[in-house]
Amino acid sequence: MSSFNQAVIEEFRANAGQVGGPFEGAELVLLTTTGARSRKPHTVPLGLVREEAGGEPFVLASAAGADRHPDWYGNLLAHPLVEVETGTETYEAVAVPAEGARRAELFALAVRGAPGYGEYQARTARVIPVVGLQRTHAAAPGEGGIAGKVLEVHGWLRAQLALVRDEAARAGGPASLGMQLRQHCLAFCHSLDFHHRSEDGGLFPFLEQRHPHMREFFRRLDGEHRTIARLQEELVRALDGPGGGFSARVEPLSRELEAHLDAEEAHLLPVLRALEA
Numbered sequence: 080m081s082s083f084n085q086a087v088i089e090e091f092r093a094n095a096g097q098v099g100g101p102f103e104g105a106e107l108v109l110l111t112t113t114g115a116r117s118r119k120p121h122t123v124p125l126g127l128v129r130e131e132a133g134g135e136p137f138v139l140a141s142a143a144g145a146d147r148h149p150d151w152y153g154n155l156l157a158h159p160l161v162e163v164e165t166g167t168e169t170y171e172a173v174a175v176p177a178e179g180a181r182r183a184e185l186f187a188l189a190v191r192g193a194p195g196y197g198e199y200q201a202r203t204a205r206v207i208p209v210v211g212l213q214r215t216h217a218a219a220p221g222e223g224g225i226a227g228k229v230l231e232v233h234g235w236l237r238a239q240l241a242l243v244r245d246e247a248a249r250a251g252g253p254a255s256l257g258m259q260l261r262q263h264c265l266a267f268c269h270s271l272d273f274h275h276r277s278e279d280g281g282l283f284p285f286l287e288q289r290h291p292h293m294r295e296f297f298r299r300l301d302g303e304h305r306t307i308a309r310l311q312e313e314l315v316r317a318l319d320g321p322g323g324g325f326s327a328r329v330e331p332l333s334r335e336l337e338a339h340l341d342a343e344e345a346h347l348l349p350v351l352r353a354l355e356a
Contacts, residue, residue: 096166109164112154128189144202159262172212226351239267
């Protein structure tokens with residue numbers, strides 16, 4: 080199957096998303112997930128389901144009716160941020176499994192278009208997941224350079240945090256914390272953690288060497304990173320922990336992060352722009 084998938088991937092990329100053989104005429108995507116344990120990229124070709132032309136794409140974790148979910152499905156539960164290739168564009172998305180009646184509706188739609196999915200479901204006792212690929216916030220064109228990249232990342236984090244806050248406000252209690260909230264919360268937290276580690280290990284030491292007078296400011300940011308990391312950990316634990324408490328943990332993290340991002344932009348952007356002037 081691995082060599083078969085690789086051949087499809089190569090044909091897909093060589094022909095702007097068009098492939099022949101058993102997939103001729105079908106709409107496919109290449110989905111790249113991050114390994115749950117290996118943390119390495121893993122790409123698979125998958126058929127698409129859409130409710131309407133140009134609508135949100137969905138993929139099915141059918142595994143040809145096998146009794147265990149495919150590896151890529153476990154990957155996206157651990158690391159919800161995925162890369163989607165359509166043949167004409169590549170974009171980032173948050174993978175969100177559909178639930179309950181919504182999942183049943185989408186699966187029935189998939190079976191109408193490709194009856195083989197119904198045969199796969201009949202082979203296994205597991206419920207075949209249907210996964211939405213929700214395109215993430217796309218930054219508006221802005222300034223270039225490192226300063227522009229910082230603003231782009233900050234904009235992405237703010238947009239994801241706003242979505243998490245909205246979902247938490249709609250949740251009626253711990254039993255209502257569904258996959259939409261879980262996946263976007265993990266995507267936000269993983270991205271924020273990566274952003275802060277990149278700053279601590281690269282950007283801040285680089286800037287401190289050139290601007291020693293900013294040393295105390297960077298020590299302050301380091302302390303804020305630690306505080307935010309603790310709040311993140313509490314938030315993630317509350318996703319699956321008993322007794323709820325998730326919503327009560329969103330606002331402290333939100334306040335701390337917004338103040339932190341504002342301070343970074345006020346002090347760092349002038350320095351970063353001067354580097355590239």
